[in-house]
Amino acid sequence: MSTASQLTSTEPVDRDATAVSINNLNKWYGNFHALKNISLKVTSGERIVICGPSGSGKSTLIRCINQLERHQQGSLTVLEETLDEDRKRLQRIRRNVGMCFQHFNLFPHLSVLKNCTLPQTANLGLSQAEAIEYALTLLDRVQMREHANKYPGQLSGGQQQRIAIARALCMRPQVMLFDEPTSALDPEMIAEVLEVMVDLANDGMTMLCVTHEMGFARRVADRVVFMDRGEIVEEAPPQQFFDTPQSPRTKQFLTQILDHGVTTA
């Protein structure tokens, strides 16, 4: 078991290292061209927010990074490792890249604590005691420690999403991917999840978030990436992105999203 080497992720990261590098990525679903020539570089510690209209390929892009979707053209380098057919390498990358889903996807047959310890014992080779200790620290951090023995079905959406974040963090990832983590939540629960994400960002985690929470983008993003019809249309720091959008498609999207009263606070 190559466990020891995987725990080194807690070491301070090189600030200028490239965490994710995407070059001319193309992806088709059958005949449908879902991603067109996507190139994106994310340095360690950078926070990227990806937005765009429905069906623009945001999820597809983010899911290509940990290969939940396979691409057909272009290259993808994650944490210095270039993705190829090698399954062992892919698993190593996946263990270093955490992901949170729109619908949480907690394991319903396991308690909250077990949700957080199982990935550690099964994939990092840690002992039960070590796993529990680390899981409890993280559950504390997302303020879910008192629910450790409950089952996912007994918790609210916001609580489940916070646990999902803790579960992903249990693998000591160096990069976190979020795919609309708040869009399945009732409005009153969005804040508690965003709070955890802001906390994580302040800690220096490299993050790629697909979200429509423009307030969050303004507050934490280093860069906002706007996608439409499978292309990256515009990318800019939030200030510039929101105040002086360049492309007419971005402008249209922003007016739409602001009209619909999505939180901008």
Next chain:
Amino acid sequence: MTVLTKQLHSDRQAPPRHPWKHLATRWIKKQLFPTPFQSCLSLTTLVLLLWFIPFALDWLLFSATFVGDSKADCVGDGACWLPVTQRIELFVYGFYPDTEIWRVNIAFGLAASILPVLYLKQVDRRWVLGYLIVLPFLMWWLLKGGAGLSEVSSTKFAGILVTIFLGVIGMLFALPIGILLALGRRSKKPAIKLLSVLYIELVRSVPVITLLFMASLMIQLFFPEGMTIDIFLRVLIVLIMFTAAYMAETIRGGLQGISSGQFEAAEALGFSYWKTMGLIILPQVLRNTIPPLLTQFIGLFKETTLVVVVGVLDVVGIAMSTTSAPEWLGLEHEVYLFLALFFFIICFTLSHYARHLEKQMEKSRL
């Protein structure tokens, strides 16, 4: 509203002297005589039952003969249970040597302990799983002997011993094979997928009795001269392979019920294929499919009776040999009723257990 309060009021004013009597009449009215048509049906059934039950009880128990040595002792009008009571050891243990019967008893005990073990929630799942894996080998060793125990030829196996043995060992092997087949059918590797589909569809479209005949007659053709496989083992393999094909379909249904999000979450956390299946997907699938799987076990248990056609004497075989023995000639009714009772008790317990599990699961699924 007013009617209701009035009723409440009058209820309070005149409390029925025997509340249970009141409730009983209400229940009877509601359940048995709600409409004229249903009243007719209820009355007919009642009359039939009233006529039949005393008659049946009298024949089965009150006028029946339980003790005696031979058919000559059966003098009453009722059933003659002597072929069963006189040969109960044969029915249960077959021709197993008398001095070794304790081994069979232990094996029965181990098999019966499966249900309480599944019941216990506090016990670590891994222990339960380990127990279920070891159990068939343990039973085989106990019955067949070797490694410290004296060997017993499987020609000595007969009766309930055979039925339980085939049923329990069959189930415990069929389930893992069924799981593998179900996974194979969903595999992305074309060869594995094709083989699984072919196997499942082939087995499911042939009656089990055909497979049993093939096992008893044809398998020998494929082995070199002189090498024989115990007929007992052969029918066991057929029953396992047959049940596995059906279980595979049940499990495949369960797999389809798991959302793709579960697979994705596991993949994203770096679980390998087997770990994803073993730790995350299958526990959920099995939990959801325990009731249908138990139903299949009941089916398997009843199908074991077919082995009699290839010369393995299970409990039905013993029953047949009893009814054709000259000293018990003409007592088929009693013998087959006993047989029916035996299967009823076991299958009813199992199906009751399945229903209990189903209710439990509904409760725990929030």
